[in-house]
Amino acid sequence: MTDLLPSYLQGAWWTSPRGTTDEDGTRTGGTVVRDASTGEEIVRIDATGIDLAGAVEYARTVGQRSLGALTFHQRALLLKQMAVVLTEHKEELYELSKRSGSTVRDSYADVDGGIGVLFTYSSKGRRELPNATVLLDGPVEPLSKDGSFLGRHVYTRLPGVAVQINAFNFPMWGALEKFAPAFLAGVPSIVKPATPTTYVAEAWVRILVDSGLLPDGSLQLVSGSLPGIFDLLRLGDLVAFTGSASTAAGLRAQAADGVRFTSETDSINASVLGPDAVPGTPEFDAYVKQLMIELTTKAGQKCTAIRRAIVPAPLVAPLVDALRAKIAERVVIGDPHVAEVTMGPLVSTAQRDEVLRQVDALRAAGGELLLGSTDAPEVLRADGTTGPAPEGAFVAPMLVGFADTSAPAVHEVEAFGPVSSVLGYSTVAEAAELVGRGGGSLVTSVATNDPQVATELLAGIAAYNGRVLFLNRDDARTSTGHGSPVPHLVHGGPGRAGGGEELGGIRAVRHFMQRTAIQGTPEILTAITGVWHTGAGTDRAVHPFRKSLAELRLGDQVESGLRPLSLEDIEAFAHSTGDTFYAHMDEQAAEANPFFGGRVAHGYLLVSWAAGLFVSPEPGPVLANYGLENLRFVTPVKPGDAIRVTLTAKQITPRETDGYGEVRWDAVIHNQRDEVVATYDVLTLVEKELTPAA
Numbered sequence: 184m185t186d187l188l189p190s191y192l193q194g195a196w197w198t199s200p201r202g203t204t205d206e207d208g209t210r211t212g213g214t215v216v217r218d219a220s221t222g223e224e225i226v227r228i229d230a231t232g233i234d235l236a237g238a239v240e241y242a243r244t245v246g247q248r249s250l251g252a253l254t255f256h257q258r259a260l261l262l263k264q265m266a267v268v269l270t271e272h273k274e275e276l277y278e279l280s281k282r283s284g285s286t287v288r289d290s291y292a293d294v295d296g297g298i299g300v301l302f303t304y305s306s307k308g309r310r311e312l313p314n315a316t317v318l319l320d321g322p323v324e325p326l327s328k329d330g331s332f333l334g335r336h337v338y339t340r341l342p343g344v345a346v347q348i349n350a351f352n353f354p355m356w357g358a359l360e361k362f363a364p365a366f367l368a369g370v371p372s373i374v375k376p377a378t379p380t381t382y383v384a385e386a387w388v389r390i391l392v393d394s395g396l397l398p399d400g401s402l403q404l405v406s407g408s409l410p411g412i413f414d415l416l417r418l419g420d421l422v423a424f425t426g427s428a429s430t431a432a433g434l435r436a437q438a439a440d441g442v443r444f445t446s447e448t449d450s451i452n453a454s455v456l457g458p459d460a461v462p463g464t465p466e467f468d469a470y471v472k473q474l475m476i477e478l479t480t481k482a483g484q485k486c487t488a489i490r491r492a493i494v495p496a497p498l499v500a501p502l503v504d505a506l507r508a509k510i511a512e513r514v515v516i517g518d519p520h521v522a523e524v525t526m527g528p529l530v531s532t533a534q535r536d537e538v539l540r541q542v543d544a545l546r547a548a549g550g551e552l553l554l555g556s557t558d559a560p561e562v563l564r565a566d567g568t569t570g571p572a573p574e575g576a577f578v579a580p581m582l583v584g585f586a587d588t589s590a591p592a593v594h595e596v597e598a599f600g601p602v603s604s605v606l607g608y609s610t611v612a613e614a615a616e617l618v619g620r621g622g623g624s625l626v627t628s629v630a631t632n633d634p635q636v637a638t639e640l641l642a643g644i645a646a647y648n649g650r651v652l653f654l655n656r657d658d659a660r661t662s663t664g665h666g667s668p669v670p671h672l673v674h675g676g677p678g679r680a681g682g683g684e685e686l687g688g689i690r691a692v693r694h695f696m697q698r699t700a701i702q703g704t705p706e707i708l709t710a711i712t713g714v715w716h717t718g719a720g721t722d723r724a725v726h727p728f729r730k731s732l733a734e735l736r737l738g739d740q741v742e743s744g745l746r747p748l749s750l751e752d753i754e755a756f757a758h759s760t761g762d763t764f765y766a767h768m769d770e771q772a773a774e775a776n777p778f779f780g781g782r783v784a785h786g787y788l789l790v791s792w793a794a795g796l797f798v799s800p801e802p803g804p805v806l807a808n809y810g811l812e813n814l815r816f817v818t819p820v821k822p823g824d825a826i827r828v829t830l831t832a833k834q835i836t837p838r839e840t841d842g843y844g845e846v847r848w849d850a851v852i853h854n855q856r857d858e859v860v861a862t863y864d865v866l867t868l869v870e871k872e873l874t875p876a877a
Contacts, residue, residue: 187213188226188385190233191392191404193241199229199407214378219284219528220518220565222574226382230407238373238403239415242344246371246400251340253398254315256839258367259308261396266301268394269387273298276355276386281519283354283380284527284576289481289519292667297355297387300686303670304363311689314836314844315713316340316369320698323708323716330718333708338696340369341443343419345695346412348434350425351377351530352484354384360674360685361423366401368695370421375405377426379530413437421445421695425486428679445683445694447675449486449597451621454665455614455640456494457631462501465656470630471505473654474603477666478580479514479526483601484534487625487666490597492582493617496607503553503582503605510554510580517563518575524563528576529600535576541598545583548592553605555581578602594620611636615643623678628652628665649676649684709737715833715849727832728799732844732871739832743796745855748784750822756788783819789861790814793828793852804870806843814863818854825855833864843870 189198199213213229250258269276277290285293312318320336327333347361354376362372376384388404391397413434416422418441424431431446438444454474460466477489494502517524529535539557546552559571560579580601585593588606594617608614618627618640627648629640632655641651650672652665668674673687685691701711705718715737727739757763765772766779773782790811799805820826829851837844848865 186227188228188382188406190230190406191385191388191402192234192238193403194245194399197233199231199233216379216382217531218282219530220282220520220572220575220577222532225282228378228381228407230405230409233405233407235405235409235412236415238405239344239412239420241400242371242373242403243342244400246344246398247342247369248400249398250366250369250371250401251316253369255312255318255367255369256309256314256836258369259305259312260839261398262301262308262363262366263305264396265391265394266298266305268396269294269298269301269390272387272390276383279383279386280354280380281527283351283383283530284482284519286519286524286527288525289527292480293353293356296353296667297357297359300356300359300363300670304367304692307671307688308367308692309839312367312692313713313834314839317712318693318696319712319714326702331704332702333705333716333718334700334702335708335712336698336700337712338693338698340696341419341421343370343417343421345370345372345421345423346375346409346416347372348375348409348422348424348426349377349384350486351379351534352481352486354380355387357425358384358387360668360670360691362402363670364686364691365421365423365695368692370695371401371403373403373405375409378407379534381406413439413442416442418442423683423685423694424448424681428681431681443694445675445685446681447486447625447683447685448679448681449599450624450676450680451490451594451597452487452624452626452665453491453493453618453621454489454628455618455630456492456498456502457629457633457636457640458495458611459633459636460630461498462505464632465659466630466632466654467498467505469654469656469659471502471509472659473628473630473665474502474506475509475513475580476664478601478603479510480666482527482529482578483580483603484529484599485666487668489603489628489665491593491617491621492603492605493608493614494605496609499584499605499607503584506582507554514580515563516560516577516579517569518565518572520565521563521567526580526601528562529578530576532574532576534600535578538578538598538600538602541596542581542583542602544596545592545598545602545604548596549587549590550583550585550593550604553582553584555579555601557581588617589620594622611639612643615640618644619647621647621679623676623680623682624648625674625676625680626650626652626665626668628654630654632656647677649673649680713737713834715831717849721831726799727830728805729803731804731873732835732837732846732869734873735832735835735846735869737832737835740829741797741799742829743793743827745825745827746792746796747825748792748820748822750782753782753784753788753822756785756791760785760787762787779819781821783821784824786814786816786861789816789820789826789852790863792826793850793861796826796828797830797850804873806868806870808865808867810866812864812866814861816861818858818860820854820860826852826860828852830865837871842872843868845869
């Protein structure tokens with residue numbers, strides 16, 4: 184650690200000219216950041232003199248240019264490589280995080296969670312996005328009878344910078360959940376960590392910088408404040424904020440028109456114990472364990488933590504007793520450097536004092552302390568001794584009970600630490616109503632094994648939550664838990680929770696892109712999107728199955744001749760496959776069918792024959808057929824009809840790490856009257872270059 188933590192701006196590390204060390208070793212300048220357990224000074228933070236205007240311009244120019252030169256797949260591959268590099272440095276990140284109060288278990292959520300986000304977006308980017316720079320949204324919209332004028336929705340990346348303002352509790356996961364989808368979209372990021380854990384953010388950024396994997400300008404770090412940042416932002420820029428609802432409101436008001444502002448803020452999340460989940464059931468045990476985990480992980484400093492335990496009124500006392508026993512059995516409070524410690528301190532003494540103030544506010548509003556104490560707890564120190572540690576930010580887990588469940592404070596006041604309130608309910612409808620009083624939450628969990636209870640609760644609480652977890656005996660062991668967002672699903676929530684959405688797979692990537700409706704000819708849309716559209720140019724000079732990816736072009740096409748179909752063909756297919764459905768085998772029954780009016784060929788017979796009509800059977804660059812998509816049977820084919828197929832190269836997707844790629848083919852089957860019989864996409868794997876044998 185240096186005396187003053189640097190920022191990474193415009194491709195170089197920068198330290199404020201303020202903040203010096205005198206000859207006697209005294210440090211001056213900046214905001215002091217201290218060890219959460221011992222109070223020892225770790226580092227100082229000061230961004231005085233920072234060139235934010237230069238950083239923003241660097242992102243808009245150098246960052247946009249370097250990311251714009253890459254496809255979705257190339258960016259996704261870089262995310263995987265970044266994840267691998269960070270994995271190699273996990274232990275040092277764990278060790279550093281201990282100074283912020285995080286146990287190794289806490290770091291699984293932050294360090295491993297952040298790395299997992301990179302891995303997930305790398306995988307989803309290569310599986311769900313094209314190897315291109317434009318993302319399609321929905322099917323083509325015909326806008327003229329002759330097909331010469333089409334419409335389509337596309338996503339393109341925002342042309343500016345994503346300013347990401349993060350909270351102190353997850354300096355790695357919280358930052359990477361924003362950075363990964365922005366990077367995949369092709370938008371450069373300026374990351375501003377919260378002061379108490381900036382040194383952890385600086386560490387993972389330094390690891391990535393040293394790896395050489397970051398495209399120029401794609402990631403910048405501000406170790407300090409962002410004075411006047413909103414004056415520098417304009418249409419095409421984005422701010423993604425995580426923190427308190429009041430701070431979010433103040434920042435949102437500063438954003439100019441056209442600057443996107445998304446927020447994920449504090450929320451009074453709930454967890455409902457179903458009426459069937461009585462003591463002795465797996466659901467009750469799972470609920471108690473989950474509540475203990477949410478109180479103690481990160482010392483309760485999680486935006487997704489359980490703040491209101493909503494339980495059947497007769498079960499309040501049994502729940503408190505069970506939780507007290509679970510905490511006594513599992514929880515050891517102390518310095519995370521000690522292996523036996525399972526719960527560390529809050530991030531700072533200032534945060535400790537704030538949590539205790541909020542507990543006092545809950546008690547003043549009618550709350551009764553049912554478990555725990557506001558006194559300084561006995562803790563296990565780094566030297567192995569036990570006792571109070573006033574220099575540390577330690578707070579014991581607490582449960583606050585409310586006889587009056589309608590008291591406004593319990594639904595509005597958040598003690599951002601190891602504190603939950605307990606509310607008793609009489610009916611499922613009342614439980615749902617209590618959840619809604621939180622004004623919008625990131626998550627509510629429900630422990631029940633009764634599908635009717637789950638259905639009734641979802642109907643009453645879904646609109647107030649970004650995520651709902653149902654916990655029972657079958658998923659208790661495999662569940663990721665109430666307080667653990669996953670990159671596959673949306674993280675966010677309505678109302679007080681901020682109204683934004685982060686994560687959610689490719690949905691989050693679209694947050695950093697603009698959806699635009701484009702209109703034009705098939706030829707123009709083909710050029711823009713990288714997907715062949717019916718009516719665009721075609722080439723039948725060489726069978727497309729004889730071409731490698733290097734030679735293949737959109738519109739390369741093969742059209743077969745007609746193949747007649749007999750009743751004997753239909754019956755042979757039925758007997759060989761076992762598909763003797765009446766429409767194929769029983770003339771009288773088929774005539775009564777309103778769709779057919781007589782015996783018809785199997786749809787899969789037609790698809791099978793079509794493959795025989797378009798295939799080029801000799802060994803060549805086509806390696807495998809691995810599926811069909813969007814198959815629709817349009818016109819029945821009867822004995823005496825004939826079919827032909829037209830196959831056109833629709834989309835070509837090279838794989839960055841393999842010697843082959845995916846080709847999507849547009850397949851259309853017609854009958855002898857040129858009526859469309861079936862449409863579908865054929866997926867094949869094709870070599871990038873012809874092998875000598877081919």
